[in-house]
Amino acid sequence: MxxxxxxxxxxxxxxxxxxxxxxxxxxxxxxxxxxxxxxxxxxxxxxxxxxxxxxxxxxxxxxxxxxxxxxxxxxxxxxxxxxxxxxxxxxxxxxxxxxxxxxxxxxxxxxxxxxxxxxxxxxxxxxxxxxxxxxxxxxxxxxxxxxxWDQRPGYQRPRGPGLGDPPSLDGRQRVGWDDLHLFQDAVIRLFKAGQDDLARRWLKCLALARLCRQARFDKLTGGRLREFLDLVLAAVDAETPRRLDDYAPPGWMGRVLFRQALAIHIRKDQGVRRGVSKQGRLALMSAMWQMLRGTGKLPQLQVGLPDCSFEELEKPLGPLPPEAAQALERYYAVKLSSLQFCGPTYFDYPFWDGLEALALTFPMIRWLIRGFAYLGEPEATHRAISVIDENFGYSPLLGTGRQRLALWILSFRQELDRLIAWYGR
Ligand code: SF4
Structure with missing residues (x-):
């Protein structure tokens, strides 16, 4: 075994x-x-x-x-x-x-x-x-x-010999497990840069993804790939702005796609915490529409969401207290070190796409912490992580072509960077 x-x-x-x-x-x-x-x-x-x-x-x-x-x-x-x-x-x-x-x-x-x-x-x-x-x-x-066991819930049977092929890097570009682990290590190194706050670490990860997507890695492998990644990490650090204010606020499209992704992550359609969907399809559609509009009260897509307005969720949050910041760091450390953001445990997303899907949870969690502020810290952060992670890799809606397209638009227009900087405030 x-x-x-x-x-x-x-x-x-x-x-x-x-x-x-x-x-x-x-x-x-x-x-x-x-x-x-x-x-x-x-x-x-x-x-x-x-x-x-x-x-x-x-x-x-x-x-x-x-x-x-x-x-x-x-x-x-x-x-x-x-x-x-x-x-x-x-x-x-x-x-x-x-x-x-x-x-x-x-x-x-x-x-x-x-x-x-x-x-x-x-x-x-x-x-x-x-x-x-x-x-x-x-x-x-x-x-x-x-x-x-052949009937694993939430998993697909690993393909090929052993424990399956590595997730693709980007679209059709594939590398072996050893090289994929080098990319993963590069992301983890960026993530461990304790001098940066979490928002800047994510912004650097996105910059790394953009640079790597422009290169071909069929000949660049092993030690040469490691050297390449060292150079790219230095460039990414030099070029990523240090102040979140240097990023423009998200545009209307970025905000709509962000709230659409949020709706999928916070929606609960079964169990005791089932939200408006228990009132029928019409009520659910109306709540989803309200999420897209982003005005008025936050619809109760699951029981226990904050009772607040969208406006309140836009107010700056500031730095998290140490215990809450550690909880968020630990969350990302576990996801990044396990690769549970791509491949068979994330709808067969390629490595870089899955990394962006995980990056999108950062503004979502910070958005939700604002609503749970009444719980005090670190409970507000724990609760926000719990809610957002519940559907991460599990809601089939996140694996659809529509959601992949939404993520691609957020990345291509660099709205994802703006969302991270905006909700990182
Ligand atoms: S602590 Fe976790 S595993 Fe145990 S009953 Fe609660 S949700 Fe389930």
Whole structure:
């Protein structure tokens, strides 16, 4: 089995049994898991007599099962204290794979796996629990199971030999895993530049992407690629303005596409936090239209969004206090070191496109922190990260041609840079 490498040592996590994942998501299960749960004899318990444990979903030619939910969108196996009854009665390994994996994300890297997290889990966003390096054994077991299991939720089967081909660099341009890791290291080096604030680090990453997109890398590889990247990093640092005020504010198109992307990220159409979509399609369309217009009150695309106006969300935020800034840095460190922004864990986006998709979360998170300011810091930042990351790599809307085009326009017109500078204020 392929090893797990480079555990994000800065990241901590333990389940604190808030029950949020058991009330927010559908849990897909394989046929083998369904049979295992059936064999546990739940129908003999009085409370489960006549209660369906599974629901079929998907098109007729690809029917799959998920765990059923009871009133209030709670998992059918969730007890009143927020604990899993399968876990309590039969132990951790009797639970479906999706439940055991959450909130980890295993990202294939050729001959090994790397680990990312779903920061939608409040404990992951708040960095609560054991250091991930202490969970190495558990992650090793999950990776082994992942390699065996053909029905992985949220993942596509890695293609080719080993753990799959590397994501393309840009469109049709491909490099091997070793060279792709050199590009990744270059981005991480920019990101670790502690003398810059986070906004300037992102602006430098975007400048790096622009420069690299103009070059061909079929002959430039290994040590020569490393030298090239060293030169480019120096140029990027020299040419990226130091003051965010040097960037023009985003134009109308940048703002509309930004709010459209925001609408996708903050929208929740299932679970207890389901927003206006539970009032019907018309209400959802009206809320999406309001997001595009960006006037009046922020529509409740999910329960618990700030009760404020778009105008309030435009006010400058200023620098984050150290604990909140560290939470945001940690979030990006985990995503960048795992590559969970491109390839099979991000709709097969090429490396640079996925990096831009991740960069776009920066102005989104800063925008949302303004609305959650009433929580105080670092809770406001934790909550904003949780909300934005929930759909990152998971909402199918982010993988559509329309969203790829929107991201391309933001990048091509350098509106993405302006958004980062504007909401970095
Ligand atoms: S959301 Fe996180 S902390 Fe809460 S129950 Fe799920 S895994 Fe545990």
């Amino acid at each position: 392929a090893p797990i490498r480079q555990l994000p040592v800065l990241q901590n996590w333990d389940c604190h049994q808030c029950g949020s994942c058991c009330t927010d998501y559908w849990v897909p299960i394989s046929e083998e898991e369904r049979q295992r749960i059936l064999a546990q004899g739940w129908e003999q318990e009085p409370e489960y007599r006549g209660v369906p444990l599974f629901v079929k979903y998907g098109p007729p030619w690809r029917r799959r099962y998920r765990l059923a939910q009871t009133k209030g969108d709670r998992c059918v196996f969730l007890d009143e204290r927020g604990l899993c009854k399968i876990h309590a009665k039969f132990g951790l390994h009797a639970k479906p794979f999706a439940c055991r994996l959450y909130p980890y994300i295993l990202v294939p890297h050729g001959d090994h796996w790397r680990v990312s997290m779903r920061f939608a889990c409040p404990s992951a966003a708040a960095n609560k629990g054991r250091c991930l390096s202490e969970a190495a054994e558990e992650l090793h077991d999950l990776a082994r199971e992942m390699e065996q």
